[in-house]
Amino acid sequence: MQGYTTLYTLSNLPTAYFFVGAGFLWLVFRFFSQKNLRHIPTAGGPPLPIVSYIGLYNFWTNGTQILQHAYRQHKGRAFKVPMVDRWLVVLPGKQLVDDIQRLPDDTVDPAIMEFFGVHHMLGVDWHDDPLYMPIVRKLTRNTELVFPDMVDEIVVTCRELIPAKNDEWHPVHLYPAMHMLVARASNRVFVGFPMCRQGGYVDMMAHFADDMVQAITTLSIVPDFMRGFVARKVTVMDQRIQLCLEYLQATIDDRKAMMARFGKDWTDKPNDMIQWVIDETMARKRGDDEIARLVLFINGSAIATTAHHLIEAVYDICVRPDLADMLREEVEAAVAEDGWTRAAMAKMRKLDSFLRESVRLHGTATLTMFRNILKPVTLSDGTFIPAGTTISAPTLATHFDEDNYPDAVQFDALRFYKSGDKVQQQLPTTTADYLTFGHGKYACPGRFFAQNELKAMMAHMLVHYDIRSACEGVRPADVHRGFSVHPDMDARVLFRKRKVDFD
Numbered sequence: 001m002q003g004y005t006t007l008y009t010l011s012n013l014p015t016a017y018f019f020v021g022a023g024f025l026w027l028v029f030r031f032f033s034q035k036n037l038r039h040i041p042t043a044g045g046p047p048l049p050i051v052s053y054i055g056l057y058n059f060w061t062n063g064t065q066i067l068q069h070a071y072r073q074h075k076g077r078a079f080k081v082p083m084v085d086r087w088l089v090v091l092p093g094k095q096l097v098d099d100i101q102r103l104p105d106d107t108v109d110p111a112i113m114e115f116f117g118v119h120h121m122l123g124v125d126w127h128d129d130p131l132y133m134p135i136v137r138k139l140t141r142n143t144e145l146v147f148p149d150m151v152d153e154i155v156v157t158c159r160e161l162i163p164a165k166n167d168e169w170h171p172v173h174l175y176p177a178m179h180m181l182v183a184r185a186s187n188r189v190f191v192g193f194p195m196c197r198q199g200g201y202v203d204m205m206a207h208f209a210d211d212m213v214q215a216i217t218t219l220s221i222v223p224d225f226m227r228g229f230v231a232r233k234v235t236v237m238d239q240r241i242q243l244c245l246e247y248l249q250a251t252i253d254d255r256k257a258m259m260a261r262f263g264k265d266w267t268d269k270p271n272d273m274i275q276w277v278i279d280e281t282m283a284r285k286r287g288d289d290e291i292a293r294l295v296l297f298i299n300g301s302a303i304a305t306t307a308h309h310l311i312e313a314v315y316d317i318c319v320r321p322d323l324a325d326m327l328r329e330e331v332e333a334a335v336a337e338d339g340w341t342r343a344a345m346a347k348m349r350k351l352d353s354f355l356r357e358s359v360r361l362h363g364t365a366t367l368t369m370f371r372n373i374l375k376p377v378t379l380s381d382g383t384f385i386p387a388g389t390t391i392s393a394p395t396l397a398t399h400f401d402e403d404n405y406p407d408a409v410q411f412d413a414l415r416f417y418k419s420g421d422k423v424q425q426q427l428p429t430t431t432a433d434y435l436t437f438g439h440g441k442y443a444c445p446g447r448f449f450a451q452n453e454l455k456a457m458m459a460h461m462l463v464h465y466d467i468r469s470a471c472e473g474v475r476p477a478d479v480h481r482g483f484s485v486h487p488d489m490d491a492r493v494l495f496r497k498r499k500v501d502f503d
């Protein structure tokens, strides 16, 4: 009877209590089963398990300052900061960043998918076979081919989103407008026209990164063994995958029917991203839902990051009219010679330097290069890192280091500019002191595509509009939370149509 009563009572416990209790026990277990990292100094809070949550709270509210301070204090030596389920070892200084990227494959693993729980969220296991990689690499190789379509979409979308006239300043709420611009321009290339203008589809893609962040936050407090279940029940991921599939199903069916009919003889087989996605999934005998997952994942990686940097670049330009004039002159000269082509983009070296400087100062995160250590290693500073540790590099602190960049806090649009035949470090060039795209073997594979897209969008806006801050001379400020950075989400920027003699 007693047993029956207990069971009965248990069955009435609210599910939420069960999850919270299990989550707490798991966190305690995780922390006590952590490798011994006591020899590595702690930043931002106490070094003991469980009370380290005080440090986690500090890090959430004040992460940027904690990392900047710890970077200065420990430069050249590893330190650690608390995450929800583990310590994160941070490696400050160029030497240590180089140490990470020199580690062999059997010693280090990219951790971005595991750290953020992407596999659970999307219900996939791409660890041993990251099938999005060949697709993003094809995108990079074919940028020249897809570029005219992208430019066409930028022109049409800007006309709709920035309906400014010649004689008046028109306020634009930049955050949503630039997300929509990037979502449409990218999806013109990813899934083609007319899907890239289908309101529901493109809206879902513009906001998918937010959905991912919400799901990541939810999953971060859930034990590993429950993540798959919670990801399906609590987050919106399953609905997004289904909806994405509904949007793409007709295209997938058409393409598959043509492939079945013509096989290798399909001479005008489309060379676009949705086709590469279909090819990769069919080669592995995966279902159509895997196509939807890949399209969502690539959008999730591409849109929010690129939109972030586009917004930051517009914020940087809207308080510097002289800089806008200088860049406009360069854009107009390049377009006059080569039209709106990738060749013209390559000639816009000042614009490239401006974007690289904006990206240096306003990255999407204060940490990057998340890696899991598979075998124990001793770094060049003598720090022993046991297997099972997650490590990363501090982006913003590295970019604000005076040893790396003289007058590091100053915005210098031509910092990276080199004229004539001199080799210029381009926006996607990663180095041990330029980390926005990560660095080494696992650096962002989409960064070359992002470079061309950002240049095309900025060049178009510079030529077609005068741009001014709604708050005279004031650049909208970034918001820092934990280790993520967001541009001001509320700011309005003023646009005025320019008279353009050529197009």
Ligand code: HEM
Residues within 6 Å of the ligand: 110, 112, 130, 132, 136, 139, 298, 301, 302, 303, 305, 306, 309, 364, 368, 369, 370, 435, 436, 437, 438, 439, 442, 443, 444, 445, 446, 447, 449, 450
């Ligand atoms: C300005 C825009 C972008 C920024 C700042 C950015 C940044 C990053 C960073 C920091 C990483 C992790 C690198 C590391 O761990 O070392 C990454 C990975 C990744 N990015 Fe980007 N990215 C951008 C645009 C794009 C675009 C346009 C695409 C696709 C078209 C893309 C696809 C990916 C993918 C698939 C990964 C995961 C790679 C892996 O699993 O190893 N990114 N990105």
